[in-house]
Amino acid sequence: MSTTSSPKPVHVLQLYPRDMNIYGDFGNALVLKQRLTWYGYQPVMHSYDPGDEFPEEVDVVVGGGGQDSGQDRIQQDLLGISEKLHALAENDAPMLMICGLYQLFGHYFETREGRRIQGIGLLDITTYGTDNRLIGNVVSESEEFGQILGYENHSGQTYLGEGVKPLATVRTGEGNNEKDPHEGARYRNVIGSYLHGSLLPKNPAIADFLIGTAVAKKYGEALADSAAPGLTALGLSELTAQARSVAATRPR
Amino acid sequence: MIRPPAPLSVAIGRAARGLTRLRGGSGSAFPGLLVEKLDPQFLARALAKLPRGVVVVSGTNGKTTTTKMVVELLRGQGLKVFTNSSGSNFTRGVVASVLGEASFTGRLDADIAVLELDEAHAVHFVRAVNPDYSLLLNVMRDQLDRFGEIDATAGLLRTIAEHTTKGVVLNREDARVRAIADSLHSQQIRYFGLAPELRKLFPSDDEMHSASSAGGETPPRSRPDAAAPAITPEDSASGGPDGTGGETPDNEPVEPAGTGLISTPAEELPEADVLLTGLQNRGGSFRLGSKDITTELTVNGAYNTYNAAAALALVRQVLGADINDDALISSLAQVAPAFGRGESLTVGGQPLDLVLVKNPAGFRLGLSSFSAEGVATMIAINDNYADGRDMSWLWDVSFDSLAAGGVKMVSGVRAYDMGLRLAYDDVDVTALEPNLKSALEAFLAAHPEEPKRIFCTYTAMLALRKHLSAYTEVEGF
Numbered sequence: 001m002s003t004t005s006s007p008k009p010v011h012v013l014q015l016y017p018r019d020m021n022i023y024g025d026f027g028n029a030l031v032l033k034q035r036l037t038w039y040g041y042q043p044v045m046h047s048y049d050p051g052d053e054f055p056e057e058v059d060v061v062v063g064g065g066g067q068d069s070g071q072d073r074i075q076q077d078l079l080g081i082s083e084k085l086h087a088l089a090e091n092d093a094p095m096l097m098i099c100g101l102y103q104l105f106g107h108y109f110e111t112r113e114g115r116r117i118q119g120i121g122l123l124d125i126t127t128y129g130t131d132n133r134l135i136g137n138v139v140s141e142s143e144e145f146g147q148i149l150g151y152e153n154h155s156g157q158t159y160l161g162e163g164v165k166p167l168a169t170v171r172t173g174e175g176n177n178e179k180d181p182h183e184g185a186r187y188r189n190v191i192g193s194y195l196h197g198s199l200l201p202k203n204p205a206i207a208d209f210l211i212g213t214a215v216a217k218k219y220g221e222a223l224a225d226s227a228a229p230g231l232t233a234l235g236l237s238e239l240t241a242q243a244r245s246v247a248a249t250r251p252r
Numbered sequence: 253m254i255r256p257p258a259p260l261s262v263a264i265g266r267a268a269r270g271l272t273r274l275r276g277g278s279g280s281a282f283p284g285l286l287v288e289k290l291d292p293q294f295l296a297r298a299l300a301k302l303p304r305g306v307v308v309v310s311g312t313n314g315k316t317t318t319t320k321m322v323v324e325l326l327r328g329q330g331l332k333v334f335t336n337s338s339g340s341n342f343t344r345g346v347v348a349s350v351l352g353e354a355s356f357t358g359r360l361d362a363d364i365a366v367l368e369l370d371e372a373h374a375v376h377f378v379r380a381v382n383p384d385y386s387l388l389l390n391v392m393r394d395q396l397d398r399f400g401e402i403d404a405t406a407g408l409l410r411t412i413a414e415h416t417t418k419g420v421v422l423n424r425e426d427a428r429v430r431a432i433a434d435s436l437h438s439q440q441i442r443y444f445g446l447a448p449e450l451r452k453l454f455p456s457d458d459e460m461h462s463a464s465s466a467g468g469e470t471p472p473r474s475r476p477d478a479a480a481p482a483i484t485p486e487d488s489a490s491g492g493p494d495g496t497g498g499e500t501p502d503n504e505p506v507e508p509a510g511t512g513l514i515s516t517p518a519e520e521l522p523e524a525d526v527l528l529t530g531l532q533n534r535g536g537s538f539r540l541g542s543k544d545i546t547t548e549l550t551v552n553g554a555y556n557t558y559n560a561a562a563a564l565a566l567v568r569q570v571l572g573a574d575i576n577d578d579a580l581i582s583s584l585a586q587v588a589p590a591f592g593r594g595e596s597l598t599v600g601g602q603p604l605d606l607v608l609v610k611n612p613a614g615f616r617l618g619l620s621s622f623s624a625e626g627v628a629t630m631i632a633i634n635d636n637y638a639d640g641r642d643m644s645w646l647w648d649v650s651f652d653s654l655a656a657g658g659v660k661m662v663s664g665v666r667a668y669d670m671g672l673r674l675a676y677d678d679v680d681v682t683a684l685e686p687n688l689k690s691a692l693e694a695f696l697a698a699h700p701e702e703p704k705r706i707f708c709t710y711t712a713m714l715a716l717r718k719h720l721s722a723y724t725e726v727e728g729f
């Protein structure tokens with residue numbers, strides 16, 4: 001057997017899948033795993049929960065949202081691996097943080113009572129708890145990724161500092177907060193967003209950005225054609241396009 | 253404002269109900285609203301006179317079926333039972349139901365009231381009327397986009413329990429419901445539960461991403477602390493030596509389903525008054541106290557059978573020593589499923605099962621409690637208000653069990669979302685048609701000689717039932 005035919009490994013790290021997994025954020029990890037396979041790579045999936053050993057090799061990092069109680073459980077542990085995450089980010093590793101972990105990747109989350117929950121400050125953002133839960137379908141527009149579709153469900157409202165750019169501009173929904181039209185944040189190759197859905201299945205441009213960046217960094221190559229199997233009824237890209245166009249028309 | 257005497261409230265309410273009916277309404281919420289405004293104490297007074305008191309059933313899933321079971325079990329014991337059977341599981345709906353049955357003096361001819369209440373509305377209700385008993389079933393995700401967070405919903409159930417005067421029955425397998433016991437002092441607490449070998453069939457939402465899905469027990473440290481989750485150093489430093497390791501085998505993402513483990517070991521759970529000990533096709537085995545029984549059931553599916561354990565525990569608490577066990581078992585066998593919850597029809601001489609799915613745990617259980625072999629499968633997903641607008645939950649269900657036979661038809665408003673979900677689980681879909689009527693016709697025509705099963709969300713089920721009535725007898729709603 002020649003060694004050239006065995007697929008090259010790409011390591012995907014899921015942060016806190018046990019406590020930060022609400023609203024289908026698991027789908028993001030699944031999409032990365034499947035698309036990596038379809039692009040001809042070997043996905044190696046790692047999950048990291050509080051107290052676990054941080055994997056040595058990490059090419060892509062994903063994290064989701066959670067209950068307040070889940071957030072409290074992981075916060076100290078997250079501060080403990082902050083340095084490792086900062087090093088990865090400064091080294092241009094691609095990351096996707098949704099909702100709760102997006103908030104904790106910022107400087108702090110201030111509760112309505114004024115208690116500050118410290119984040120890792122990887123993203124120049126701050127979040128304030130409110131009485132108002134922002135819930136519903138979101139349609140937003142990004143220069144880099146085109147239309148981004150998802151579902152938001154959060155009572156913390158996030159404000160961006162100078163060190164980050166908004167991920168997208170909201171057309172339907174609220175996004176980061178009720179005051180400005182921004183959704184999510186971008187720093188180097190780190191993406192933060194409030195959108196569940198899951199985000200990646202209906203926004204493959206972001207999935208391929210994460211995969212493409214990892215592969216370019218690690219192997220110096222561009223993504224080849226995908227061997228996505230699709231369905232008897234419909235191919236994967238047509239299916240994705242249809243799911244996107246329906247999602248864009250649904251009520252809030 | 254002067255409160256009108258009870259007979260007047262009843263008369264006003266009845267008149268309003270008549271008017272609403274004349275105008276083509278269902279006669280439920282409007283007269284209730286009117287009486288509630290005129291006479292806020294009406295409900296408390298009418299229900300306070302019942303000799304066996306008031307029982308409330310709440311939780312996110314299975315209220316309707318469980319309430320129906322409790323009512324039938326109590327009727328089987330010879331009691332006259334008042335219930336809000338019109339499906340109005342909110343205070344105004346209860347007022348309307350009372351108006352429908354009360355005499356002109358505001359008197360209900362019943363021994364006991366058994367009320368199904370939506371979590372949020374139950375909180376208002378119990379402040380007006382303290383129930384004698386309450387049964388709290390579970391906290392699942394289907395209502396999340398309305399109530400915000402699971403922990404908040406658990407808080408609503410806790411409030412119901414705190415306002416209950418005599419006894420509270422809790423699901424010991426649901427960590428958030430079980431924790432409600434911590435804030436109860438004077439009430440008698442009883443539990444219903446699952447025998448250890450059945451627990452893997454009922455993974456909770458919290459367990460589906462458990463990192464130890466590769467095997468082995470999950471340490472109990474992820475038990476939700478339902479009390480205010482203040483950060484303490486001991487708490488959040490966490491990470492005991494029992495971590496299951498950060499790595500799953502190559503190519504194995506943490507799977508969402510099928511491998512769910514209950515995170516609390518059985519020996520740490522409180523003792524259950526009623527245990528579900530076995531599941532048969534249309535039947536179940538239960539341990540009532542120290543007595544084992546097995547009975548046929550008209551309801552189908554593992555969840556409905558577990559609901560029967562809940563109903564039995566409640567009825568045993570309410571009746572105490574007065575209970576007639578033989579009558580209990582024979583009424584249990586006869587309870588028909590509540591509308592739409594696990595319904596079996598015959599179409600063209602072949603069985604067709606409608607399975608209602610509305611949250612990840614329910615969908616997973618629906619998939620695991622029926623074999624897909626030899627059955628043509630269809631899935632219909634809508635995202636109307638009653639279904640929940642958020643499609644995220646589909647990504648918390650694993651569809652691997654459908655991979656062998658594939659899915660013959662995917663339909664509903666969110667058919668393409670469902671198709672996408674299946675594609676990422678390597679499950680093939682033969683046909684995809686968002687329009688429910690066309691999809692149903694094509695599905696029936698393509699599989700005339702096979703048993704069929706349709707997994708559907710609530711409003712998709714309503715529409716499918718309507719279209720199915722062209723082919724078969726469908727019980728009126």
Ligand SMILES: [Zn+2]
Pocket residue numbers: 023065066099100152153154196
């Ligand atoms: Zn969220």
